[in-house]
Amino acid sequence: MAFQEGEVREIETRTTTADDFVRMLVDADGTAVMLDHQVFGELPGHGDVRLDYNCDETAGCAQTRVQVANQTLSQVPGGIWLRGCYLVLKKGTGYGADPLDLELRSAGSVCPS
Secondary structure (H helix, E strand, O other): OOOOOOOOEEEEOOOHHHHHHHHHHHHOOOOEEEEEEEEEOEOOOOOEEEEEEEEEOOOEEEEEEEEEOOOOOEEEOOEEEEEEEEEEEEEOOOOOOOOEEEEEEEOOOOOOO
């Protein structure tokens, strides 16, 4: 899921784009990533969106919460819009092993090179 400058990505729960997005964030654990993503899923609280990912017809889906605690997010109908540089902090392993929580901390409008 290569990010192209100026391209807004739409991430829908229960799709392969959700799985790609979650894998990208898991791989980025402890580092900063540049995002311009509209993320559509269940909205359990301000700054949170819950995504179903890694879906299988028989096993169902794994679930994660993507949370941004230190920034007021732009809301889009049914989701949130993540724009800028974010430090990714992963809690849990996900993918069926145990729950996964992805915390994003705003690191500015542009990631340092």
